Amino acid sequence: MEWTGWNPNSIMTIQENVPLAPLTTLQVGGAARYFAELRREDDVRGAEQFAKTRELPLFVMGGGSNLVIADSGWPGLVLKIAIGGITRPETEDATGNAVLFSVGAGVNWDDFVAQAVAQNCAGVECLSGIPGSAGGTPVQNVGAYGQEVADTIESVRAFDMKEDRIVVLPKPACGFHYRSSIFNGAERGRYIILRVNYRLKRGGAPSLKYADLQRHFAARLAENRTPPSLAEVREAVREIRRSKGMLIVPGDDDCRSAGSFFKNPVLSEERFKKLAERAASNGLEIPSYPAARSQHKDAQRKVSAAWLVEHSGFAKGYAVGAAGISHKHALALINRGDAKASDIVGLKDEIQHGVQEAWGILLEPEPVFVGF
Numbered sequence: 001m002e003w004t005g006w007n008p009n010s011i012m013t014i015q016e017n018v019p020l021a022p023l024t025t026l027q028v029g030g031a032a033r034y035f036a037e038l039r040r041e042d043d044v045r046g047a048e049q050f051a052k053t054r055e056l057p058l059f060v061m062g063g064g065s066n067l068v069i070a071d072s073g074w075p076g077l078v079l080k081i082a083i084g085g086i087t088r089p090e091t092e093d094a095t096g097n098a099v100l101f102s103v104g105a106g107v108n109w110d111d112f113v114a115q116a117v118a119q120n121c122a123g124v125e126c127l128s129g130i131p132g133s134a135g136g137t138p139v140q141n142v143g144a145y146g147q148e149v150a151d152t153i154e155s156v157r158a159f160d161m162k163e164d165r166i167v168v169l170p171k172p173a174c175g176f177h178y179r180s181s182i183f184n185g186a187e188r189g190r191y192i193i194l195r196v197n198y199r200l201k202r203g204g205a206p207s208l209k210y211a212d213l214q215r216h217f218a219a220r221l222a223e224n225r226t227p228p229s230l231a232e233v234r235e236a237v238r239e240i241r242r243s244k245g246m247l248i249v250p251g252d253d254d255c256r257s258a259g260s261f262f263k264n265p266v267l268s269e270e271r272f273k274k275l276a277e278r279a280a281s282n283g284l285e286i287p288s289y290p291a292a293r294s295q296h297k298d299a300q301r302k303v304s305a306a307w308l309v310e311h312s313g314f315a316k317g318y319a320v321g322a323a324g325i326s327h328k329h330a331l332a333l334i335n336r337g338d339a340k341a342s343d344i345v346g347l348k349d350e351i352q353h354g355v356q357e358a359w360g361i362l363l364e365p366e367p368v369f370v371g372f
């Protein structure tokens with residue numbers, strides 16, 4: 001069906017009963033009652049109006065890499081954001097080192113990272129190989145290997161469905177914390193992200209904060225040879241991700257997932273102490289890291305959710321029917337072939353229950369559940 005909203009220049013094709021599973025990395029779930037791709041900012045009002053006039057719930061998706069779609073699908077309109085284009089609206093700041101990239105929300109995230117690295121711009125190299133769209137990155141403040149997008153996002157351009165206008169949200173207004181922002185928190189469902197502006201550093205050194213990366217380059221760093229380049233760090237990150245099933249590689253069943261299924265729990269120092277004592281009484285040491293202080297008044301610690309899963313009786317490769325745990329990473333729940341959303345949710349429930357029984361911690365899922 002062709003839909004012309006209030007704007008006669010805006011004609012959108014609205015499809016009916018579109019299966020959503022093939023549009024997601026986990027590949028489970030039913031169909032969208034209505035489905036449209038948003039390729040131009042000008043069409044955003046028309047799409048919103050289509051849903052409003054029919055009183056349909058609207059769901060906005062990007063690359064589908066962080067979604068669990070219900071078997072019953074989505075009863076309203078699914079709007080897939082496909083706005084492209086990477087521009088450099090302003091190339092220099094006073095120092096000449098900061099480079100601003102304006103990235104269409106529908107641009108494949110890793111394509112943007114590749115381009116930034118090729119242009120010798122630092123700030124997102126450790127986020128290489130993360131699937132999904134650029135527009136999806138602010139939503140859960142995507143992070144990996146010592147970087148998160150909040151480090152480089154300058155502003156987010158979005159359609160505000162409450163105010164019915166396009167707004168530019170500067171970074172402080174986005175409320176970024178560990179795997180959270182206003183977009184998946186206080187203002188969930190309010191904004192359709194159209195573009196994201198990232199400020200990168202021309203000629204900047206790659207970030208080597210993360211232990212896995214330091215290990216990868218250990219020999220070289222020890223011998224005081226030339227430090228790795230941005231491109232080498234990008235390749236190393238992709239290689240490490242591939243070994244963990246965290247890179248989408250055709251034919252690798254372990255990456256038919258939504259990435260990490262559970263967030264690393266953040267505990268007060270007191271609660272962490274008790275947990276560590278409990279682990280120690282079993283001769284175990286639980287991996288943990290200090291959590292960012294700005295988020296909390298008191299010091300807190302982030303605990304490895306993967307460790308908790310593995311030490312609650314769920315080994316890598318554990319399977320219940322068509323749902324399972326990746327053979328390469330304890331945090332990735334995978335669709336082993338023809339899983340339904342209910343199989344994935346059943347396994348999620350079993351793991352949450354097991355971890356709570358063993359350690360008294362309720363793991364919080366990371367993906368977005370759609371239509372449940």
Ligand SMILES: Cc1cc2nc3c(=O)[nH]c(=O)nc-3n(C[C@H](O)[C@H](O)[C@H](O)COP(=O)(O)OP(=O)(O)OC[C@H]3O[C@@H](n4cnc5c(N)ncnc54)[C@H](O)[C@@H]3O)c2cc1C
Pocket residue numbers: 025059060061062063064065066067081105130131132133134135136137139140141142143144183184191192193194245246247248255257258259260368
């Ligand atoms: C193999 C694998 C590895 C992964 N590794 C990581 C990792 O290392 N770190 C990490 O943080 N994540 C990781 N993820 C999760 C996922 O890739 C990211 O969260 C990604 O940013 C999601 O983007 P997306 O475009 O696919 O969003 P989707 O999955 O389509 O949507 C996710 C959420 O964002 C919202 N959304 C998406 N686009 C827009 C938009 N334009 N406007 C408004 N809302 C929008 C949706 O409504 C939904 O709530 C991984 C996933 C997989 C499958």
